[in-house]
Amino acid sequence: MAKIGNIDLGDFPLLLAPMEDVSDPPFRAVCKEGGADLMYTEFISSEGLIRDAVKSRQKLDIFEYERPIGIQLFGGDIGNMVQSAEIAAAVNPDLIDINYGCPVKAVACKGAGAALLQDIPKMVKMTEEIVKCTSLPVTVKTRLGWDDNSKNIVEVAERLQDIGIKALTVHGRTRVQMYKGSADWTLIARIKENPRMHIPIFGNGDIDSPQKALEYKNKYGVDGIMIGRAAIGYPWIFNEVKQYLKHGERPLPPDVAERIRVTKKHLDFSIRWKGDRLGIFEMRRHYTNYFKGMPDFKPYRTRLVEADNESEVNTILDEVSEKYAGIMVPTER
Numbered sequence: 451m452a453k454i455g456n457i458d459l460g461d462f463p464l465l466l467a468p469m470e471d472v473s474d475p476p477f478r479a480v481c482k483e484g485g486a487d488l489m490y491t492e493f494i495s496s497e498g499l500i501r502d503a504v505k506s507r508q509k510l511d512i513f514e515y516e517r518p519i520g521i522q523l524f525g526g527d528i529g530n531m532v533q534s535a536e537i538a539a540a541v542n543p544d545l546i547d548i549n550y551g552c553p554v555k556a557v558a559c560k561g562a563g564a565a566l567l568q569d570i571p572k573m574v575k576m577t578e579e580i581v582k583c584t585s586l587p588v589t590v591k592t593r594l595g596w597d598d599n600s601k602n603i604v605e606v607a608e609r610l611q612d613i614g615i616k617a618l619t620v621h622g623r624t625r626v627q628m629y630k631g632s633a634d635w636t637l638i639a640r641i642k643e644n645p646r647m648h649i650p651i652f653g654n655g656d657i658d659s660p661q662k663a664l665e666y667k668n669k670y671g672v673d674g675i676m677i678g679r680a681a682i683g684y685p686w687i688f689n690e691v692k693q694y695l696k697h698g699e700r701p702l703p704p705d706v707a708e709r710i711r712v713t714k715k716h717l718d719f720s721i722r723w724k725g726d727r728l729g730i731f732e733m734r735r736h737y738t739n740y741f742k743g744m745p746d747f748k749p750y751r752t753r754l755v756e757a758d759n760e761s762e763v764n765t766i767l768d769e770v771s772e773k774y775a776g777i778m779v780p781t782e783r
C-alpha cells in the first residue's frame with residue numbers, strides 16, 4: 451500500500467507525470483478517466499507565481515474530481531520557493547511537489563530544476579524550508595544526478611527523507627542525458643534496497659506498455675510508476691497497465707469510436723478552459739497521438755490541424771468515425 455502522508459494511493463499507483471504544456475486540466479481530465487491514480491500540474495515558476503503572472507496563476511487551477519492532485523513548483527531561490535509554496539497551498543492541493551529534474555537550459559541555467567543536483571546542500575535546505583512552511587505533504591521529483599560522475603540519488607534520497615519529504619519520484623536519467631538514451635532504473639532499485647528508506651519511491655522513465663510496467667515493477671521493486679510521454683494521446687495506458695498487472699492480460703486497444711469520444715472530450719474541455727482560439731490551437735499537438743496506427747490517416751490529420759473552429763474539428767472527427775468504423779487500430783505498444 452503506497453501512502454503519501456495520509457493520502458492512500460492503493461497497492462501500486464500509476465502517476466501521471468507533470469509535463470509542461472501537456473499536463474493541463476483538459477489533459478488531466480482524460481488521464482483521470484484513463485486510470486491515473488495521482489496527477490500533477492505542469493511545473494509552475496515560483497517567480498511567476500509571486501509576480502502573479504497570468505500564465506503561472508492559471509496553472510494553479512485544480513478541480514475536485516482530480517484528487518489526489520499535486521502542484522509542482524520550480525525555482526532557484528529558496529525564499530521565493532517558500533513564498534510560492536504558500537501561494538500554491540492556498541488553493542488546497544493534496545500535495546506540493548518540487549521539481550529538481552528539469553534539464554532545459556532556461557530553467558537549469560537559472561539555478562532551478564536539475565541545477566539543484568549540482569548543489570545538494572542547497573537542494574536539502576530548500577526542501578527543508580518548504581516542508582517547514584506547509585502542513586501539506588511535500589514530495590520531490592528529480593533525476594539520478596547531474597552527470598555520469600555524480601549519480602548521487604541514493605544518498606540524496608535519504609537526506610530528503612530525513613528532512614521530511616513524503617515521497618520521491620526518480621527519472622532514471624541524468625541532467626546531461628536530457629531525454630537521450632534509455633532510462634536506467636538500477637539506481638532507483640538501490641534507493642529501495644536501502645533499509646533506512648520508508649517513503650514511497652516511484653520510478654519514472656520510458657514506461658510505454660503494460661508489459662514494460664510489469665517487468666520494471668518486478669525488476670526494480672518500486673512502489674509505483676510515473677508515466678509521461680506514453681500517456682500523450684493514449685490516456686488508456688493507465689487502465690491497461692492496471693489490468694495487465696492484475697490479470698496478466700492486456701485489454702483490447704480502444705477502437706475508433708472510443709478514440710473519438712476521448713478526443714472530443716479533450717477538445718471540449720480545452721476550449722472551455724482556454725477559450726476558442728488557444729483551445730483549438732493547443733489540441734493540434736494531440737491528434738497524431740490519438741490516431742496513431744490508423745491507416746492513411748494523414749489527410750485527416752492535416753485537416754484537423756488546419757481547422758480553426760470547434761464545429762469544423764467535430765465535423766472532421768465525425769467523418770473519421772464513419773470512415774474507420776469497425777476498423778481495429780493496432781497498438782504499437
Ligand SMILES: Cc1cc2nc3c(=O)[nH]c(=O)nc-3n(C[C@H](O)[C@H](O)[C@H](O)COP(=O)(O)O)c2cc1C
Nearest residue numbers: 467468469470492493549621655656657677678679
Ligand atoms: C513535454 C514534456 C514536458 C515536461 N515537463 C515537465 C515538468 O513540467 N515537470 C517535470 O518534473 N518533468 C517534466 N517532464 C519530464 C516528465 O515528467 C518525465 O520525467 C519524463 O518525460 C520521463 O518520463 P516518460 O518516459 O514516461 O515520458 C516533461 C517531459 C516532457 C516530454
